[in-house]
Amino acid sequence: MRRVKLTVAYDGTNYCGWQIQPNGETIQGMLNRHLSELLCEEIHTIGASRTDSGVHARGNVAVFETSARMPIEKISYAMNARLPEDIRIWESKEVPAEFHPRFTKTIKTYEYRILNKTFADPTCRLNSLFCYNKLDVELMKKAAGYLVGEHDFKSFATENPQITTTVRTIYDIHLDKVGDMITLYITGNGFLYNMVRIIVGTLLEVGKGCYPPEHITEILDARDRSAAGPTARAHGLTLAQIRYPEWE
Amino acid sequence: MRRVKLTVAYDGTNYCGWQIQPNGETIQGMLNRHLSELLCEEIHTIGASRTDSGVHARGNVAVFETSARMPIEKISYAMNARLPEDIRIWESKEVPAEFHPRFTKTIKTYEYRILNKTFADPTCRLNSLFCYNKLDVELMKKAAGYLVGEHDFKSFATENPQITTTVRTIYDIHLDKVGDMITLYITGNGFLYNMVRIIVGTLLEVGKGCYPPEHITEILDARDRSAAGPTARAHGLTLAQIRYPEWE
Numbered sequence: 250m251r252r253v254k255l256t257v258a259y260d261g262t263n264y265c266g267w268q269i270q271p272n273g274e275t276i277q278g279m280l281n282r283h284l285s286e287l288l289c290e291e292i293h294t295i296g297a298s299r300t301d302s303g304v305h306a307r308g309n310v311a312v313f314e315t316s317a318r319m320p321i322e323k324i325s326y327a328m329n330a331r332l333p334e335d336i337r338i339w340e341s342k343e344v345p346a347e348f349h350p351r352f353t354k355t356i357k358t359y360e361y362r363i364l365n366k367t368f369a370d371p372t373c374r375l376n377s378l379f380c381y382n383k384l385d386v387e388l389m390k391k392a393a394g395y396l397v398g399e400h401d402f403k404s405f406a407t408e409n410p411q412i413t414t415t416v417r418t419i420y421d422i423h424l425d426k427v428g429d430m431i432t433l434y435i436t437g438n439g440f441l442y443n444m445v446r447i448i449v450g451t452l453l454e455v456g457k458g459c460y461p462p463e464h465i466t467e468i469l470d471a472r473d474r475s476a477a478g479p480t481a482r483a484h485g486l487t488l489a490q491i492r493y494p495e496w497e
Numbered sequence: 498m499r500r501v502k503l504t505v506a507y508d509g510t511n512y513c514g515w516q517i518q519p520n521g522e523t524i525q526g527m528l529n530r531h532l533s534e535l536l537c538e539e540i541h542t543i544g545a546s547r548t549d550s551g552v553h554a555r556g557n558v559a560v561f562e563t564s565a566r567m568p569i570e571k572i573s574y575a576m577n578a579r580l581p582e583d584i585r586i587w588e589s590k591e592v593p594a595e596f597h598p599r600f601t602k603t604i605k606t607y608e609y610r611i612l613n614k615t616f617a618d619p620t621c622r623l624n625s626l627f628c629y630n631k632l633d634v635e636l637m638k639k640a641a642g643y644l645v646g647e648h649d650f651k652s653f654a655t656e657n658p659q660i661t662t663t664v665r666t667i668y669d670i671h672l673d674k675v676g677d678m679i680t681l682y683i684t685g686n687g688f689l690y691n692m693v694r695i696i697v698g699t700l701l702e703v704g705k706g707c708y709p710p711e712h713i714t715e716i717l718d719a720r721d722r723s724a725a726g727p728t729a730r731a732h733g734l735t736l737a738q739i740r741y742p743e744w745e
Binding site for chain 2: 258259260305307325329334335336337338339367368369370371372374375376487
């Protein structure tokens, strides 16, 4: 048996998220089905990030085992010939048997796009949030600065009883504005459920002037979801990259 | 009767182009139907640019006459509440009765996006052309330079017997590369049928090394469609802006 790592890019618009489920098409379901057909054996992928419905990715990771004899680097090409245009495999490579996409130290980068103008732009409606309130990007940058580092992000997560700790480290957050498009890039060692979207929802409140940037420290201290802003909509979010520093 | 000018943005993916037709949904058809419902009278719009199926716009212009009493600047908001998300009215304003969106001097800018990498990116598949052949952008820029100015663009147009002259002026072409995305911006006083897409198809040939940049002058001289490259696919093209210098 060989262990294979896929780098997967997708437009999440038409899928019920990553994780396979009985009703509705998912990214994992598509991968399992097409890999099984291609390799003539039943394939079960394990995903690095179980993205929500509507969230996109350019660098999600899926791992599976196979006894098929196809050259592993050819799997990406063969899969791209089978998959619909909204899913693409960017790389297929062999990894050691011990490699697990989730139980391994990772550095993840997410991207969130916000179109800030009077009227929406239909050409980017599927991968950006439209916001007509004028946002103060400088205030948002200042607020983001308070989130960098190791913190208990309990206020910035939808409750998940399966989790043992809500402490995470954010290595970097930065915001770029090009024309009317604000892009937030956030890199950390892991993210709690809905954490990026709640951070964006909270930074939007700061950008609109609902509270000052310093208020972020109070939200962190509260360790209470209701202290933070709303969860920003899924379609503005893209999982940009996952790195495995121990395996590079 | 008042004459109204709309600035229209749309994602052309799900439409059979601008111009109304018996079979298939069009941008003009959608505007006429929703304007007629909103203003309670039959409305017929005239478009500035009859974009092809799959082509997008951020600045197309539609003009119509109405006897309705609704404040004209409110029409954009009221229409956006009715239209699907892939069409948006960015502005509605009154114009003089003599204003015609096509028979008036214009400066048009188109944008064409080319994603140049080994594997396609699903998140931008609807508004960029994917090209896996490595493109030499410097050669493409040099080739584009030969097209600037007043020329007979007969070689760069799909034949159209209704047209009296194939001479047009290109004021500017420039190419930008950000990451793997190459964007071509082209501004001129008017474009022949398929002209931007044939120019892009030809510049792609230059970028791939099929012929040198200087060959563009021979293509212009030939005044023959078969001398130029293929017509690049519609979905990479966006009508970015239309200006009416005499009315500004």
